[in-house]
Amino acid sequence: MSEQDSTDSEIRVLLVGLGAIGCEIAKLLLKKRNVKIVGAVDLDPSKVGKDLGNVIGLKEPLGVTVLESIKDFDAEAEIAVHATTSFLDKAYPQILELIKRGLNVISTCEELSYPYVVDEEISRRIDETAREHNVTVLGTGINPGFLMDTLVITLTSVCQDIKRICVERVIDAAKRRLPFQRKIGAGLDVRDFKEKIVKGEITGHVGLKQSIAMIADAVGWRIDRIIEEPVEPIIAEKEVKTNYVVVKPKMVAGLSQKAHGIAKNEKVISLIFKAYVGAVEEYDSITIEGIPMIRERISPCIHGDAGTVAIIVNLIPKVINAPSGLKTMKDLQVPSAVLDDMQFHLKSKKI
Amino acid sequence: MSEQDSTDSEIRVLLVGLGAIGCEIAKLLLKKRNVKIVGAVDLDPSKVGKDLGNVIGLKEPLGVTVLESIKDFDAEAEIAVHATTSFLDKAYPQILELIKRGLNVISTCEELSYPYVVDEEISRRIDETAREHNVTVLGTGINPGFLMDTLVITLTSVCQDIKRICVERVIDAAKRRLPFQRKIGAGLDVRDFKEKIVKGEITGHVGLKQSIAMIADAVGWRIDRIIEEPVEPIIAEKEVKTNYVVVKPKMVAGLSQKAHGIAKNEKVISLIFKAYVGAVEEYDSITIEGIPMIRERISPCIHGDAGTVAIIVNLIPKVINAPSGLKTMKDLQVPSAVLDDMQFHLKSKKI
Numbered sequence: 001m002s003e004q005d006s007t008d009s010e011i012r013v014l015l016v017g018l019g020a021i022g023c024e025i026a027k028l029l030l031k032k033r034n035v036k037i038v039g040a041v042d043l044d045p046s047k048v049g050k051d052l053g054n055v056i057g058l059k060e061p062l063g064v065t066v067l068e069s070i071k072d073f074d075a076e077a078e079i080a081v082h083a084t085t086s087f088l089d090k091a092y093p094q095i096l097e098l099i100k101r102g103l104n105v106i107s108t109c110e111e112l113s114y115p116y117v118v119d120e121e122i123s124r125r126i127d128e129t130a131r132e133h134n135v136t137v138l139g140t141g142i143n144p145g146f147l148m149d150t151l152v153i154t155l156t157s158v159c160q161d162i163k164r165i166c167v168e169r170v171i172d173a174a175k176r177r178l179p180f181q182r183k184i185g186a187g188l189d190v191r192d193f194k195e196k197i198v199k200g201e202i203t204g205h206v207g208l209k210q211s212i213a214m215i216a217d218a219v220g221w222r223i224d225r226i227i228e229e230p231v232e233p234i235i236a237e238k239e240v241k242t243n244y245v246v247v248k249p250k251m252v253a254g255l256s257q258k259a260h261g262i263a264k265n266e267k268v269i270s271l272i273f274k275a276y277v278g279a280v281e282e283y284d285s286i287t288i289e290g291i292p293m294i295r296e297r298i299s300p301c302i303h304g305d306a307g308t309v310a311i312i313v314n315l316i317p318k319v320i321n322a323p324s325g326l327k328t329m330k331d332l333q334v335p336s337a338v339l340d341d342m343q344f345h346l347k348s349k350k351i
Numbered sequence: 352m353s354e355q356d357s358t359d360s361e362i363r364v365l366l367v368g369l370g371a372i373g374c375e376i377a378k379l380l381l382k383k384r385n386v387k388i389v390g391a392v393d394l395d396p397s398k399v400g401k402d403l404g405n406v407i408g409l410k411e412p413l414g415v416t417v418l419e420s421i422k423d424f425d426a427e428a429e430i431a432v433h434a435t436t437s438f439l440d441k442a443y444p445q446i447l448e449l450i451k452r453g454l455n456v457i458s459t460c461e462e463l464s465y466p467y468v469v470d471e472e473i474s475r476r477i478d479e480t481a482r483e484h485n486v487t488v489l490g491t492g493i494n495p496g497f498l499m500d501t502l503v504i505t506l507t508s509v510c511q512d513i514k515r516i517c518v519e520r521v522i523d524a525a526k527r528r529l530p531f532q533r534k535i536g537a538g539l540d541v542r543d544f545k546e547k548i549v550k551g552e553i554t555g556h557v558g559l560k561q562s563i564a565m566i567a568d569a570v571g572w573r574i575d576r577i578i579e580e581p582v583e584p585i586i587a588e589k590e591v592k593t594n595y596v597v598v599k600p601k602m603v604a605g606l607s608q609k610a611h612g613i614a615k616n617e618k619v620i621s622l623i624f625k626a627y628v629g630a631v632e633e634y635d636s637i638t639i640e641g642i643p644m645i646r647e648r649i650s651p652c653i654h655g656d657a658g659t660v661a662i663i664v665n666l667i668p669k670v671i672n673a674p675s676g677l678k679t680m681k682d683l684q685v686p687s688a689v690l691d692d693m694q695f696h697l698k699s700k701k702i
Contacts, residue, residue, distance in 0.1 A: 028511050146509055150685060154505050157665050157686030158497055158658040160379050218687040220695040290688075292657045296649045306643045307509040314508050334501060334681050335508030336569040337641075344571040 009343045011035045011316060012077040014103060015052075016070060016094060017084035018042040020179070021108055023056040024309040025081055030062075032313065034343035039073045040066045070097050079316055082107035086206045088118045092126070095137060099129050105137045106312055106319050112139025113149070114210035114217075114328050117226065127326035136322045140315055140329055142307030143169060144207030144214075147284050147298075148271050150329040152211075153218040155286055155294055162290035165215065168272045171301055172279035173254050178244040184254040185233060186277045187245035193233045193252045204231040205273045208259035212269050216261055218330040221268065223261040232256045240278040253277045314338045317345035360694045362386045362667060363428040365454060366403075367421060367445060368435035369393040371530070372459055374407040375660040376432055381413075383664065385694035390424045391417045421448050430667055433458035437557045439469045443477070446488060450480050456488045457663055457670050463490025464500070465561035465568075465679050468577065478677035487673045491666055491680055493658030494520065495558030495565075498635050498649075499622050501680040503562075504569040506637055506645055513641035516566065519623045522652055523630035524605050529595040535605040536584060537628045538596035544584045544603045555582040556624045559610035563620050567612055569681040572619065574612040583607045591629040604628045665689045668696035 015026055015037060022042070029035055040052045047055050053062035067073055080098040085091050088111035095112070098105050115123040130137045139145070148167045156162060173181050185193045185202050196202040209226050216223045236253040239246070247253050254276025261269035282301040288294040318333050329335070338345055366377055366388060373393070380386055391403045398406050404413035418424055431449040436442050439462035446463070449456050466474040481488045490496070499518045507513060524532050536544040536553050547553040560577050567574045587604040590597070598604050605627025612620035633652040639645040669684050680686070689696055 031512075142509055151505065153685055153687045154502065156688035158493055158653055158661050159688045160657065160661040160664070161382075162688055162690060218685070219690045220688075220692055221690055291661075292654045294649060294653060295651070296647065298645060298647045300646070302509055302645060303643045306511065310509050310511040310642075313511070330685050330687065332685060334504055334569070334683060334685055336504045336681065337507035337510045337513055337571075339513060339570045339572055341571055 009034055011079065011320065011342050011346070012038040012075070013316070014039040014041070014073055014077040014080045016041045016080050016082045016098065018044070018047055018055055018066065019083060021305060021308060022081070022083040024305065025083065025312055026052060026056045028309055028313045032338060033341040035316070037062065037064055038075050038077050040064050041068070041070055041073060042066055043068065070094065070101070073101070077103055078320055079104040079106060081312060081316070082109065083312075084109075086110040088112055088115050088122060092122050095126060096129060099126070099133050099135055099137065102133055102135060104135045104319050106315055107137070107139045108141050108308060108312060109139050110141065110144055110206040111210065113141065113144040113207060114214045115139065115326070117209050117213045123326060131325045134324045136319050136324055137326045138315065138319050138322075138328070138332065140311055142302060142304050142311060143205070144210045145329055146307065146311055147302060148208070149211035149214045150335065152215050152286050153330055155288060155296060156219050159288060159290040159292065159294065162219065162288055164266075164268050164289040166270045166272070166287045167211075168283070168285045169274070169301060170279050170281065170283050171275040171304070172277070172282045173275050174240055174242040174277045175282075180275075181242065181245050181277065184275045185252045186254050187247050188252045190233055190235070190252060197231055202231070202255070204255055204257050205275070208257060208271045208273060211271055212259055212261040214328055214330055215269055221261070221263060223263045223268065225262050227260045227262060229258040234274065234276040236278060238278070242277055245277070247277045310337070311335065317342055320346060360385055362430065362671065362693050362697070363389040363426070364667070365390040365392070365424055365428040365431045365449075367392045367431050367433045367449065369395070369398055369406055369417065370434060372656060372659060373432070373434040375656065376434065376663055377403060377407045379660055379664045383689060384692040386667070388413065388415055389426050389428050391415050392419070392421055392424060393417055394419065421445065421452070424452070428454055429671055430455040430457060432663060432667070433460065434663075435460075437461040439463055439466050439473060443473050446477060447480060450477070450484050450486055450488065453484055453486060455486045455670050457666055458488070458490045459492050459659060459663060460490050461492065461495055461557040462561065464492065464495040464558060465565045466490065466677070468560050468564045474677060482676045485675045487670050487675055488677045489666065489670050489673075489679070489683065491662055493653060493655050493662060494556070495561045496680055497658065497662055498653060499559070500562035500565045501686065503566050503637050504681055506639060506647060507570050510639060510641040510643065510645065513570065513639055515617075515619050515621075515640040517621045517623070517638045519634070519636045520625070520652060521630050521632065521634050522626040522655070523628070523633045524626050525591055525593040525628045526633075531626075532593065532596050532628065535626045536603045537605050538598050539603045541584055541586070541603060548582055553582070553606070555606055555608050556626070559608060559622045559624060562622055563610055563612040565679055565681055566620055572612070572614060574614045574619065576613050578611045578613060580609040585625065585627040587629060589629070593628055596628070598628045661688070662686065668693055671697060
C-alpha cells in the first residue's frame with residue numbers, strides 16, 4: 001500500500017466546470033485511489049472562492065478553493081476534466097488554454113467527441129497545439145462517446161461485411177429529473193415546443209452527427225453526407241404524472257431525433273434518439289445487418305448522467321497513456337472501468 | 352485507386368494453418384483491398400504442394416503453393432495469421448519461429464488470448480522475443496477474444512463501481528455442423544460422454560479462464576483465484592433431429608461449463624458457456640451488477656466461426672499498428688470492422 005499511496009504516484013486532476021456533471025465527477029474521483037483533485041474552476045459567482053467540498057455537498061472541506069478562471073490555477077496537474085459546454089466554439093478557447101498549461105484534457109463537450117464534422121480548422125488547431133505540448137485531448141461521455149458510437153464500432157469487429165447499421169436509444173423521461181424533462185419539452189403544448197425549437201431553447205440531443213462520422217471513420221465507410229432530420233415532438237397519448245411535470249394527452253411528452261449517414265444514396269447508418277415521458281421500454285439497441293447479423297440490446301437503457309460521469313473518470317488513465325494530439329474514442333485503447341486504483345492503469349509512457 | 356492498389360501499400364499475409372477457420376480467413380482476405388496472401392503453410396500432406404485456391408475451393412489458382420513448414424517460406428510479409436491449435440504449448444514453437452522471421456502474429460490459439468494464466472514463462476519469452484524483433488503478437492477470436500471478455504470490458508467503462516459480472520453464452524448446436532456437434536458430445540449416452548471427458552476427447556470450450564483473467568486485469572480487480580467447474584453434460588428432454596446427429600431423450604444434447612473469478616471468497620466474475628442441441632434461445636448476455644446496472648444481450652448469439660474469421664481479419668491492421676510485444680485484446684485500440692480497404696486502417700508506425 002505504502003508505495004501506491006505516496007503522492008508521487010497520484011494523478012492530479014484539475015476540474016473545469018462544476019455543473020451537475022462536474023460535481024458528480026468530483027464525487028466519483030474522491031472514491032478512487034491514487035487520483036487527487038488539485039484544483040477546480042467555475043465561472044458561477046456563487047461557487048467561486050468556496051471550498052470544493054462545500055460546493056459538491058460534502059460535510060468536510062477538501063482544501064481546494066474554487067477559482068474563477070483557469071488562469072488562476074497555479075499548481076501542477078496531469079489532466080483537466082472539462083465539463084462546461086456541449087459546443088465546440090465555447091469549449092475551444094478553454095481547451096486551448098488547458099493544453100498550453102501542459103494539461104491533458106478529457107471533456108464532456110459533445111461536439112468535441114468528433115469535432116471534425118463541426119469545424120475542421122478548430123479541430124486541426126487543437127490537434128497541433130496538443131502535439132506541440134505533448135498532451136492528449138479527448139471528448140467523450142455516454143452519448144456521444146459510447147452508446148451510439150464506441151459500442152457500435154466495437155461490435156462491428158466481429159463482422160465480415162456490413163450493409164447497414166441502425167442504433168436506437170429510448171429514454172423514459174418520467175424517471176429523470178426536472179432539468180432533463182424541461183430540456184426535451186415534456187409538458188409543453190406543440191406550438192410552444194416548436195417555438196422553443198426555432199429559438200434554440202430546445203436543442204435536442206447533441207452528438208448524432210458526431211457518432212455517425214466516428215462509426216464511418218472507424219470502419220472505413222465512405223459516406224457522402226450526414227442528414228439530420230428536424231427534432232420532432234412526441235405527443236402524449238395518455239396522462240403521465242411524474243415527480244416533476246404532468247403530461248396530459250395531446251401535450252408534448254418529449255422528443256424524437258433521427259440522423260443518417262448516406263452512402264450511394266442509401267441510409268447506411270441510422271441513429272434514432274427518443275426521450276419522452278411514458279416510454280413503455282427504455283433501451284439502447286444496435287442492429288448490424290451484416291455477416292454475421294448482430295442484434296444487441298441493453299435494457300433498460302443506461303442512465304446518461306451516471307454513465308457520463310463513469311466514462312469520464314474511467315478514461316483518465318487511457319487519455320494520459322495515449323499518444324499526444326486530438327483523439328476520439330475510436331483511437332484509444334479498449335475502454336474499461338477503473339475499479340479502485342487509478343495508478344494501476346497507467347502503464348505506458350507518453351510518446 | 353491507383354495509389355492504393357499499388358503493391359507497396361499492400362499488407363502481405365502468411366497463413367499458417369489451413370483448417371476450416373484458416374480456409375475461411377483466406378476467403379475473407381481475398382474480399383478486402385490492399386491485403387495480399389503471399390504464403391500458406393499446412394502440415395497436411397493432402398494440402399502441401401497444392402495451390403491455395405484449390406485448397407480453399409476456388410476455381411482459379413491464387414499462385415500461392417501450400418508449404419509444409421514455416422521454414423520453407425522465403426518471401427516477405429508483415430503478418431502471419433496463425434490458426435493451428437487451441438493450446439499454447441503447441442502454438443509456442445510456431446509463434447516463436449514467426450516472430451524470429453520478423454512477422455507480426457495474429458492467432459486463433461485460445462490459450463494465447465491471455466496466456467499468462469497458462470504459462471508465465473512461455474508468455475514472458477514470447478513477449479521478449481517479440482520486442483526484440485519489433486513485432487506484435489495477439490491471440491484473439493470470437494470467444495475467447497471478444498464475447499466473454501473484450502465486450503464485457505468495454506461495457507464496464509460506463510460503470511462507476513462494479514459488484515459482480517455474469518456472462519452467459521448459449522448456443523443451439525442443432526444449427527451447427529457435425530464437427531461442432533461431435534465436439535460437445537451431442538448424441539452420446541452419458542457414460543460415453545464422461546469417458547470422453549476423462550480421455551480428453553471432449554475438452555469443452557477453451558478460454559473461460561483466459562476471459563476471466565483478462566476482465567479482472569482490465570478493470571484492476573484483484574482476484575484470488577479462478578475456479579473452473581467440471582464440464583457437465585446437458586441431457587436431452589425430448590428428441591431433436593438435426594441435419595447430422597439425432598438426439599433422443601436422456602441422451603447427451605451438449606455441454607455446460609462454468610468458471611468463476613473469486614475475490615474475498617465471492618464469485619465476482621462468472622462465465623457460463625452452454626452449447627447443446629435444442630436450446631430454445633441462442634444468446635450472448637452480459638450482466639454487470641454495478642452503478643449503473645447493465646443488462647446487455649445479443650440474440651441470437653453470434654456465430655462462432657463467422658465471428659472468429661471476421662475478428663482475425665479485422666484486427667490485422669490494429670496488430671500491425673500496436674507497440675511491439677505480446678498483447679491481449681484489452682491492450683489494443685478499440686476494435687472495428689475493416690469494410691474494404693485494409694490500408695486505410697494502417698495509420699500509425701510501429702514504436
